[in-house]
Amino acid sequence: MQYHTATSYENAVELAEAAQGTIRFLAGGTDVLVQLRAEIVTPDVLIDIKQIPGAADIQCLADGSWQIGAAVSGAQLDEHGTLKANWPGVVEAMNLIGSTQVQGRATLTGNLCNGSPAADSVPAMLAANASVTIIGPDGQRQVPVKDIPSGPGKTTLKSGEVIASVNLPAQSASGADAYLRFIPRTEMDIAVVGCAVSLELDGPKIAKARVAIGAVAPTVRLVESAAEGLIGSTLDDAALAALASAVRDACDPINDKRGTIEYRTHVAGVLAQRAAKIAYQRARSKS
Amino acid sequence: MALDEPKTTDFKYVGTRPDRPDGFDKVTGRAKFGADMSAPGMLHAAILRSPHAHARILSIDTSEAEAMKGVKAVVTRADFSKNVPFESGLSGEFWNILENVMAGEKALYDGHAVAAVAATSALDARDALKLIKVDYEVLPHVTDVDAAMASGAPVLRKGAADSSVPEGLHPNVVRYHESGHGDVEAGFTAADLVIEDSFVTEATHQGYIEPHACLATLGSDGKGELWCTTQGHWHAQKVCAALLDLETSQLRVTASEIGGGFGGKTTVFIEPVALALARKANRSVKLVMNRSEVFRATGPTSSTSMDIKIGMTKDGKITAAKGVFCLQGGAFPGAPCDESAMCAFAPYNLENVLQVGYDVMSNRPKQAAYRAPGSPMAAFAVESVIDELCKKLNLDPIDIRLKNAAHTGSKSSFGPRFDAIGLVETLEAAKAHPHYSAPLKPGQGRGISCGFWFNHGGETAVSLALSEDGTAQISVGTPDIGGSRASMALMAAEELGIPYDHIRCTIADTATLGYNEISHGSRVTYASGLATIKAARDAVEKLCKRAAAKWGIPEEAVKWQDGFAVPSGPNAGDFDPIPLKDLTADMGATGGPIVGHFEASPEGAGVSFATHLVDAEVDPETGKTEILRYTVVQDAGKAIHPTYVEGQYQGGAAQGIGWALNEEYIYGDDGRLQNAGFLDYRIPLASDLPMIDTVIIEVPNPGHPYGVRGVGETSICPPLAAIANAVSAASGVRLRQLPMSPPRIVAALKNQSNG
């Protein structure tokens, strides 16, 4: 096994292109190292991106949008007051991952690229309409997070491509988001169902909405029909009922040790309602 | 054993709460656990395990692994004794253990060991496993207890059933138990309400945090050394010697500090394998399991299927009770169906009772003891039905239990009459506890249950040596799994009359004391405690003799008082008391070292009872349960170190909460374990638990000098039922299957609303 410390994203791409066998970029390592130890994936080449200048920085750009470096840990997000006030759903989703120890290492980028349909931060990033900046052999491109996951453990990243940052849009003055997951215990678990809702209000009315669900399909999903039902409503009972049923319709889960198809589908609707209420409450309290 | 009346009052040290002597080592990392020992030139070992639930082993080719650089030995079943006889039922237990630690003709479960490698590094050993070629013929498998008993189920092994099994049962049924008294049919006729119901529980693992680990040395001279994490090193010595054709005394076994056992470390798994590798390589071999191996190949408890029928009069008298308990214990005999049967109705004083148990084999790992083996599941089934009867008849669940409670002198459901017992006292304390009358909110429910465990005595040897400076060292042979070194030192302090800190208690190796049975059956504070007291009294007798010699008076004229030899009365003479340290200071000149010892198999272990109260809240939309409040009330006989007694109470409740709500062995259709790790085998986290309140009841056990009863196991008997009763009250639907995981609760609620 070879271990490289990349000095820039371009360098990381070069190293990846030159490498043979199984390659893994190494951010926090909380997936990579666990899979290595469990002999699930034994990489031939590890390319550490943590030392790349700027990789661990959180930047608020002039337009109010956010650029979160690929090596920024969950703990850093939690400690960033303004970001947390802007995108509470994204930060709470990331902060649900693992324990205090894991929080010191785990990243949004790693969570996304590991490709788990149950990844906690991914529905929140989808609902927030986040994008990623990708650097690859053919240069740089910007891709919505929605288009990254392609199946369990799979992404649309091409060989040699590395993510430099996760970008969140500027939050509207009347907007807020929320993420909830269901686990049978209180922490240290994989989501049985996850759901994120991001709303923008116009007075008491919902003007814009994005709803995303996790762990109920081969990839995290954006549920556009669920969002449409919310727009124009004040999150009344009818809107909530429509939300639950649209979310349930969008579910395509499996039966496994963590839950049944029936159960996951049912709970997805429950969580969507609860997350929507929290997002709505947060947005209302801003005005 | 003839005992004086227990001493129950005027203790100076017993009942206090000093720091545990092993605490410093454990919090500083100095304590040596199973994997912490090394030897010069040591090799590392790894075990190859079957990926199949049931398969004939046609051939094993180890040649490539043997040829690999760094590999020093490869063993298969051929490297173990051929002199261990196969016998039916538990008579063949050594053969069962041998077959479990290394498969013979068949792999019997997913994770069954088939070969092992020792190499110069742990990575090499792991890589070498991939070079071993095993040719399997996959066979049909069965993992469910009811399916394993049904006609047509794949037969695991013919001839395993012992003579207890009635004609006509499937060969997978290997033992049968039936007991009780009275006429249950007449009893049911006399009842105003009879409820008959069925219950199922999944297998759970003890979940100790320390995986099995050992370091083995064995030369061609047949002399060996074994360091291992175990609850019973004499047992390990005996079994390993038999499995490897060694003379027992030539194998010295030392128990490491133990990171949890809960019954799961009362047997051997890797120790004989490490010894076989060490013998073949002529080097020391270290073998450490990973977590997945711990789940796949060690100690789960039995899964069960149970049918209960209980009759009650309108005013709450139980007229008859019947239970059928089918326990699946993996691919070997030994599922504790008899304990399930005998404990099931033990809290009740019944005129008519019948209990039947079936021990059933299936393609799962060999079950190992888990705290009060068999009792918690039986209590779940029985106490759920009693709860339902109370609900239907509108009776208070504590009053009804009091009305029917077993008491001192009553005939037990399993036969003998009870000696002094404290069930009634636990129920009364539960009823008086503020928890029982605290208001509940909508969506919350309260559950209650009683529980029973026998407790055990067993072979025990202790020695207590005095040092010149007047301090004492105790050697005991029961690994300390719950703070027992502190309790031993407290009991010795009480007898010797010297401070607790002046006593060091050590877990001796097998070369140092006579045979000590395993730390199981909640026996340590009882049996090693009794032996410590007797050994201290033996030492005191010798001290008194030395004082008598100094004073020139008869031995009988000297008595021991609070650390001093004193004349026994005015007639004995007028001498100044001599403190212990003055007698030990010159003991070399007054007759030599002073050592007290005691060896016996004490038989007065008192049974014990507990009553638990639980409040739970269920989220009807997600089926998630939160345990809001928990109170354990249990009879300890006498709490030597109350903090560690409370720790046992809380630990039993915590493990019970896991078992009741989320822990389970999940098998796929392929018979493979789906959740061999702590991610998907969900034990409770600290944040899942409320503060667990405890009440210690002390009804002295006449079989112990201070009245001690075992406390380690009884505490896990009531939780499954108490939580099930709370969850059923909170959700409005009776849960008959454990664990009561969120999907099961949502499904039960849906079923109910669909009528």
Ligand SMILES: Cc1cc2nc3c(=O)[nH]c(=O)nc-3n(C[C@H](O)[C@H](O)[C@H](O)COP(=O)(O)OP(=O)(O)OC[C@H]3O[C@@H](n4cnc5c(N)ncnc54)[C@H](O)[C@@H]3O)c2cc1C
């Ligand atoms: C104890 C524990 C608990 C956990 N709990 C949760 C949980 O509750 N919820 C949850 O969703 N996850 C959980 N995880 C999984 C894991 O922590 C998260 O997925 C985490 O966000 C991964 O981030 P990382 O930086 O550690 O990724 P890494 O392990 O470093 O990488 C993960 C994947 O991303 C790729 N990658 C990393 N950086 C880049 C990059 N810049 N460009 C392209 N690809 C890249 C890697 O090659 C790898 O395939 C848990 C893990 C552990 C060990």
